[in-house]
Amino acid sequence: MARELTTVGVVGLGTMGAGIAEVFARHGLTVVGVERDEEAAERGRGHIQHSTDRAVKRGKLSVEDQQALFDRVTFATSMEALADCDLVIEAVVERLELKREIFAALDKIVREDAILATNTSSLSVTEISVATQRPRRVVGMHFFNPAPVQEFVEVIKTVVTEPDVVEDVQALARRLDKVPVVAADRAGFIANALLFGYLNHAVSMVESRYATREDVDAAMRLGCGYPMGPLALLDLIGLDTAYEILDTMYKQGRNRLHAPAPILKQMVTAGLLGRKTGRGFYTYESADSPVVVDDEHTPAVAGDDVAVRTVKQVGVVGSGTMAVGIVEVLAKAGYDVLYVARGTEKVQRARAVLERSLEKGVQRGKSSSEERDAALRRVTGTAKLDDLASADLVIEAVVEELSVKQALFETFDEICKPGAILATTTSSLPVIDLAMATKRPADVVGLHFFNPAPVMQLVEVVSTVSTAPEVADTVAAVAVAAGKHPVRCGDRAGFIVNALLFPYLNDAVRMLEAHYAGVDDIDAAMKLGCRLPMGPFALLDVVGLDVALAIQRTLYLEFREPGFAPAPLLEHLVTAGYLGRKTGRGFRDYSN
Secondary structure, rough: OOOOOEEEEOOOOOHHHHHHHHHHOOOOEEEEEOOHHHHHHHHHHHHHHHHHHHHHHHHOEEEEEEEEHHHHHEEEEHHHHHHHEEEEEEOOOOHOOOOOOOOHHHOOOOOOOEHHHHHHHOOOOHHHHOOOOOHHEEEEEEEEOOOOOOOEEEEEEEEOHHHOOOHHHHHHHHHHHOEEEEEEEEOOHHHHHHHHHHHHHHHHHHHOOOOOHHHHHHHHHHHOOOOOOOOHHHHHOHHHHHHHOOOHHHHHHHHHHOOOOHHHHHHHHHOOOEHHHHHHOOEOOOOOOOEEEEOOOOOOOOOOOOOOOOOEEEEEEOOOOHHHHHHHHHHHHHOOEEEEOOOOHHHHHHHHHHHHHHHHHHHOOOHHHHEEEEEEEOOOOOOOOOOOOOEEEEOOOOOOHHHHHHHHHHHHHHHOOOOOOEEEEOOOHHHHHHOOOEEEEEEEEEEEEEEOOOOEEEEEEOOOOOOOOHHHHHHHHHHHHOOOEEEEEEEEOOOOOHHHHHHHHHHHHHHHHOOOHHHHHHHHHHHHHHHOOHHHHHOOOOOOOHHHHHHHHHHHHOOOHHHOOOOHHHHHHHHHHOOHHHHHEEEOOOOO
């Protein structure tokens, strides 16, 4: 049976410490909050006041409960006030020596049976624990910000932490209505170890000018459903904090993917720390403001002077889910669309799928029957590629096989009129290989829609070294006219979304195969701790492990980055035929 902890201490009442104190007090525990002086203690009280005032305003806390909460909190400036606490959690800045000093002092003050916890997000709990004479009663208890809202808590055990200490802290976390996951003491634990590699990769993308900060952020929000883009998230976390976490992770694991991008150090040195200073990757209205304002890096709004080609008729080659989805999107946007399928039967089948999808839109109240009928009148199906001769834009949406796509582009080159734009929806193949199958590489561009095309807002516009600027501008304008959000990037493996998403998924598989944490714990960490729509293993099973492996192999072959090498466990599961939901088994079993 876990011991019931009733009195807790919190050392450090900054944003995080005050949030932790509030969580404890909300759930009926007696709390002693300690700061270095009266002014800092009063600031801590102010943090709790501000947070609970908002809860009262939103109807989530009554005025009486707010007062009862404050009645349970004592504010002090001496650690001697913590003498009778069952558990003391430290929540000061991420400096190892400071934390060790605090733990050494606490060791002389608290009872023998008291538990000492650190809220560190990146430092070694073991190194902190050995500053005491009781390392067996030291544990990590990593809350996520904002503590009153975030449900997830990482409980970090060292090699000497007593099992009953871990059990007591887990039980306490559950009393706080949190979801505790136990992890071993290694840099980044679960959530940060996976999150910060992804954030660092995004910084490198922007630093190399592969894509703009706005496009990288929009790509991950709209393409993956993330609550924030990586650069905006870094500004919220603080670039100094991010640098320290990455640096610590790199020093422990020597994984090059965790080596902080050089621009991070430069920005930290220059005092560009994110929202808290009013300037980071973005510029904010003022320090601590979430309101982004224009700066010298803000893209200019495209004006009427941008040279684009006239597009009235669009050809779509393919009859699968993606092709039919693109046909629907373009027809609803007012374009005349000619789709080409292999044989009369597939032409008719694609038409039937299109009609069903448009009818669903009417039934759900998203469009009118008049709009449905108008869209259908704009669509013509054919089995002859030669009918594409009059198209202004041709979009290829067939199987992801280079030889098949190259043969198609050779045919387009012979059939299509001069000035017609030739686009591919490939998500992984080099666009330049398709462009060079034609005698007009300047007219070839990548136009990567996301599935399902009628729903997903994002479109990646991929320019090769040969793509004419007005070609990229034209397809971006078509995407905007179709209600999509285009982001631009160069022609390299993964483009933006897959290049950021799949290495993160691969890292999760490596964490699993190292027996550091289980499937459910890792998924919970990323879903609850980072507010992602799905955990990595749930997502891999949906995407298909074979698809994930193919993309990861492509990334590894292009970048030759050791950290991008597919995790052996992923390869073994694919070899065994465990491909995810479509086969009934992947990282989880779906057979029942």
